[in-house]
Amino acid sequence: MQQHERLSGRRSVPALPSRRPRVRLALATAADGTYAPRADFNGDGIGGVAFSASGAYVSGKKDAGQLVVLYGSASGINASSGTQSFAQSTAGVPGPDEKGDFLGTDVKLDDVTGDGRADVVAGSYENDGNGAVLYPPSNGTKITAPGSRTVSPGDSGVSTTGYPNFGANLGD
Numbered sequence: 001m002q003q004h005e006r007l008s009g010r011r012s013v014p015a016l017p018s019r020r021p022r023v024r025l026a027l028a029t030a031a032d033g034t035y036a037p038r039a040d041f042n043g044d045g046i047g048g049v050a051f052s053a054s055g056a057y058v059s060g061k062k063d064a065g066q067l068v069v070l071y072g073s074a075s076g077i078n079a080s081s082g083t084q085s086f087a088q089s090t091a092g093v094p095g096p097d098e099k100g101d102f103l104g105t106d107v108k109l110d111d112v113t114g115d116g117r118a119d120v121v122a123g124s125y126e127n128d129g130n131g132a133v134l135y136p137p138s139n140g141t142k143i144t145a146p147g148s149r150t151v152s153p154g155d156s157g158v159s160t161t162g163y164p165n166f167g168a169n170l171g172d
Contacts, residue, residue, distance in 0.1 A: 039109040039118030042141045046072035048082070050120050050143075052104020058087040058097045065103030067122050067136070069143050084143060086136055092145030093136065101126050103134065108170040115140070123167030126152070131166030 041048050048071040058064035064087060071082030088095045088103060103124045112119040112135065119135070120143055126132035136148040153159070153166040 041118050048072045052107050054102040054104040059089045061097045061099045063100050064097040067104050090145045093148045094150045105168045106170045129163035130160045133167035
């Protein structure tokens with residue numbers, strides 16, 4: 001997602017993300033750099049999908065955002081029993097739901113831990129455009145909230161002067 005700016009008086013400020021509800025589908029990156037619409041989260045050889053609703057109302061907070069993970073089954077995506085949802089108010093996920101965080105502004109699936117299973121990483125506009133990256137870990141069979149970590153600009157040495165939007169575009 002590109003950052004666009006508009007003039008407001010004499011000061012240039014970042015344009016706010018669209019206020020329309022948005023859904024972002026994460027695509028897994030294969031070893032050859034191509035994209036696959038599904039990723040194996042639990043090692044069963046069957047792909048699942050992860051997506052966000054970054055403009056979702058969560059706990060009464062507008063545009064707080066949330067992540068959704070759907071696990072695959074032999075007959076396709078298992079939307080009834082194989083569904084998980086994560087927001088900052090989910091027990092084990094750092095921080096509270098806040099208006100305008102847009103959790104899931106970008107979502108990436110990659111094997112972060114090197115265990116051969118897809119992990120989920122999500123960016124947000126956390127704290128008035130400073131941004132953050134959320135990593136809910138996998139326990140080997142599913143993505144879990146306990147042990148989730150958030151990385152902020154300050155944690156990684158990025159200046160919060162202006163609007164860094166750290167994590168708003170995770171790249172490929």
